[in-house]
Amino acid sequence: MNDLRTNFEDTVGKFVDVSGQFYPENQPWAPAIVTKEQIDAEIERLASIPMPDNGRRSSLIVHPRANPLSPGLAPTTQVTLNVLKPGESTVPFRHNGAEVNFCILGSGVADVNGRKIPFGQYDVYNVPSWTAHSRVNNGAGLQVFLTYSNAALLQFMQVHQYEVNPDVSLAVPEMQGGEINPRRVSPYGTFEIGDDGAQLMPYEKLINPPAEASPCLHWPWERVEAEIKKLADLGQDYVGRRLYLLYNPATGRTNGTTHNFFATMTIRPPKIVDRPHRHISDAINYYFKGSGRSTVAGNTYEWKAGDLMLSAPGWAVHNHASYDDYVYELTIQNQPLNIAMDSLLWQENLKEPPALLGSQMGFDTNRKTVA
Numbered sequence: 001m002n003d004l005r006t007n008f009e010d011t012v013g014k015f016v017d018v019s020g021q022f023y024p025e026n027q028p029w030a031p032a033i034v035t036k037e038q039i040d041a042e043i044e045r046l047a048s049i050p051m052p053d054n055g056r057r058s059s060l061i062v063h064p065r066a067n068p069l070s071p072g073l074a075p076t077t078q079v080t081l082n083v084l085k086p087g088e089s090t091v092p093f094r095h096n097g098a099e100v101n102f103c104i105l106g107s108g109v110a111d112v113n114g115r116k117i118p119f120g121q122y123d124v125y126n127v128p129s130w131t132a133h134s135r136v137n138n139g140a141g142l143q144v145f146l147t148y149s150n151a152a153l154l155q156f157m158q159v160h161q162y163e164v165n166p167d168v169s170l171a172v173p174e175m176q177g178g179e180i181n182p183r184r185v186s187p188y189g190t191f192e193i194g195d196d197g198a199q200l201m202p203y204e205k206l207i208n209p210p211a212e213a214s215p216c217l218h219w220p221w222e223r224v225e226a227e228i229k230k231l232a233d234l235g236q237d238y239v240g241r242r243l244y245l246l247y248n249p250a251t252g253r254t255n256g257t258t259h260n261f262f263a264t265m266t267i268r269p270p271k272i273v274d275r276p277h278r279h280i281s282d283a284i285n286y287y288f289k290g291s292g293r294s295t296v297a298g299n300t301y302e303w304k305a306g307d308l309m310l311s312a313p314g315w316a317v318h319n320h321a322s323y324d325d326y327v328y329e330l331t332i333q334n335q336p337l338n339i340a341m342d343s344l345l346w347q348e349n350l351k352e353p354p355a356l357l358g359s360q361m362g363f364d365t366n367r368k369t370v371a
Contacts, residue, residue, distance in 0.1 A: 036306025055090035072152030095162035106143035122221035128214035240365035256336030268327035283312035290327030
């Protein structure tokens with residue numbers, strides 16, 4: 001087997017009679033907690049092994065239900081724990097997955113396609129798809145990262161591609177100054193064929209869609225924390241969640257940090273209980289201050305600072321509550337992917353019907369009355 005030839009077995013499709021049937025019942029993954037103690041032990045173990053050739057001291061954090069060929073903490077989300085010792089660096093690498101990177105300990109510098117990003121604890125930066133990136137630990141202690149990517153989905157699709165030490169020269173040079181690259185303007189039109197909006201698009205336009213750069217962005221914790229602290233003043237009567245999306249404008253209407261995920265930073269004042277709700281997108285929370293509980297489909301799970309949790313499997317009713325201290329958390333959800341697929345059902349209030357967010361009007365909170 002190589003890039004150009006694979007020896008496939010003879011294969012014939014088959015019929016499965018589903019006459020009169022509907023779809024099978026969903027089998028949601030159970031919530032799963034990886035405790036601070038487990039994470040700390042794995043950090044220590046990774047730091048103790050010889051440095052690999054590619055510099056990537058990494059462990060996947062995998063749900064027991066995950067397919068071995070697409071190991072994720074949620075069906076579409078792969079989470080990796082990464083450790084670098086002082087003076088170490090990773091080899092440049094790129095893949096067709098997009099990443100959200102979250103520093104949980106230490107500091108260093110990321111190199112994303114030539115852009116140097118100094119970062120510290122609780123900083124977040126994204127890495128766009130097919131973008132060369134590496135990381136160096138120029139600090140005095142361990143550098144520990146959680147990396148969230150859609151590699152699990154791409155592996156399930158059997159299309160995950162990667163390169164080590166890639167050649168980052170552009171395949172199609174961009175024009176200089178105000179020139180217009182003729183390859184960016186198709187002479188072949190797209191035209192309507194009826195009165196309901198249906199159109200035909202030629203192949204030449206199909207394979208050259210409008211290009212919009214997907215940037216690498218950096219959200220320093222110092223700046224983010226200053227803003228989310230203000231949300232604590234919304235008080236006990238506020239029925240929404242006190243958070244900010246780490247927004248990447250390239251994701252447009254899908255409200256993402258990458259085109260697959262959003263990352264939000266949340267503050268929960270002491271003794272705050274969220275309203276139960278549910279959504280098709282699954283949620284993974286990393287709690288880095290405080291403690292509390294989550295109720296998911298009638299089951300209660302307690303968590304504390306340093307725990308990582310698949311806290312909301314898709315369409316499971318859930319809510320969260322803080323105990324006696326402020327809670328800070330990073331949440332990763334595959335909401336942008338679901339909006340792009342036109343599949344994001346969301347039920348903010350269980351007494352009201354769900355809405356298909358992105359195609360239907362969403363929800364409002366009482367922020368105007370309590371602010």
